[in-house]
Amino acid sequence: MTTVAAYAAPAAKAPLERTTIERRAVREFDVLIDIEFAGICHSDIHQAQEGWGKAIFPMVPGHEIAGVVSEVGPGVTKYQVGDRVGVGCMVDSCRVCENCLKGLEQYCLDGNTGTYNAIGRDGEPTYGGYSQKVVVDENFVVRIPDGIPLDVAAPLLCAGITTYSPLRHWNAGPGKKVAVVGFGGLGHLGVKIAHALGAEVTVLSQSLRKQDDGLKLGADHYYATSDPKTFEELRGTFDLILSTVSAPLDLGAFLSLLRTDGALVNVGAPEEPVSLNLFSVIGGRKTLAGSGIGGIQETQEMLDFCAEHGIGAEIELISASEINEAYDRVQSSDVxxxxxxxxxxx
Known part of the structure; x- marks a missing residue:
């Protein structure tokens, strides 16, 4: 085993602090990664604060991991020392269920193993990317193309695939009108990817304060949802609405913006329950759906797509000592x- 430095939450809602953790010895099919960059996802905060339910502590968050391979097990065939690689939201699955065999490991019927806040199939807790190194089975590692700098690639491992997967599944592309609700960590990448896929892209944000950024990053239109006229003007407009916000929405209002057979897909996960009048979906044969990350093959596809189209996250690079301040700023939408x-x- 290897002792490495990390930042961990010692208990729910407690500030993160520097500590050390043990990483397992490299097994036959394992890859040891020297982590260079780790993104801060809102889901890190939800879990560190037990907003989504009881969690495992001490917790080392982080599932947007970018780094370089420093050691491989004797059975590894996919990677070698020096490769630029990434790790996303999961580090294992049962690998034999119907979904795993289809490349949908994120929907493993036995439950995938989260990169952190989980118990691995070896019975040991998993620790995430706010650390110096990580050991992962090669089948849950992806290659980061040379065209994407590692720092802007890190958020693609969660925010990128979380938006790419539903956009591809619901066929965003030429001739399709796509709205992205929320223009934050997920939303800005949703806009970039939907634009690169060829869709007509609209941002639906609470205010217009980020409008210039939205238009610069690929949006064709930008509307404030705080203005009631937005819902009147855009009624029946969109083929697909991708909601990236982690707060409860008036689902009926957003469903009214869909065309017949349109879909409202949620990738943001509020801590509170939401309500729905079913007539909002019955009228117009509309779909209310959810989507969670992507499988390993699709994550690699996303990275290759982003490299081809010059897509990376817009980031603020911080030191580890600024993590707690960053958590506060994320919750204030100040990033x-x-x-x-x-x-x-x-």
Missing amino acids: RYRFVIDTATI
Whole structure:
């Protein structure tokens, strides 16, 4: 085993603090990664504060991991020392269920193993990317193309695939009108990816304060949802609405913006329950759906797509000592658009 420095939450809602953790010895099919950058995802905060339910502590968050391979097990065939790689939201699955065999490991019927706040199939807790190194089975590692700098690539491992997967599944592309609700860590990448796919893209944000950024990053239109006229003007407009916000929405209002057979897909996960009048979906044969990250093959596809189209996250690079301040700023929507930790500072 290897002792490495990390930042961990010792208990729910407690400030994160520097500590050390043990990483397992490299097994036959394992890859040891020297982490260079780790993104801060809003889901890190939800879990560290037990907003989504009881969690495992001490917790080392972080599932947007970018780094370089420093050791491989004797059975590894996909990677070698020096490769630029990433790790996203999961580090294992059962690998034999119907979904895993289809490349949908994120929907493993036995439950995938989260990169942190989970118990692995070896019975040991998993620790995430706010650390210097991580050991992961090669089948849950992806290659980061040379065309994407590692710092702006890190958020693609969660925010990128979380938006790419539903956009592809619901066929965003030429001739399709796509709205992205929320223009933050997920939303700004949703806009970039939907634009690169060829869709006509609209941002639906609470205010217009980020309008210039939205238009610069690929949006064709930008509307404030705080203005009631927005819902009147855009009624029946969109083929697909991708909601990236982690707060409860008036689902009926947003469903009214869909065309017949349109879909409202949620990738943001509020801590509170939401309500729905079913007539909002019955009228117009509309779909209310959800989507969670993507499988390993699709994550690699997303990275290759982003490299081809010059897509990376818009980031604020921070030192590890600024993590707690960054958490506060994320909750205040005061980041443009993803905090990334320089793990050399841990």
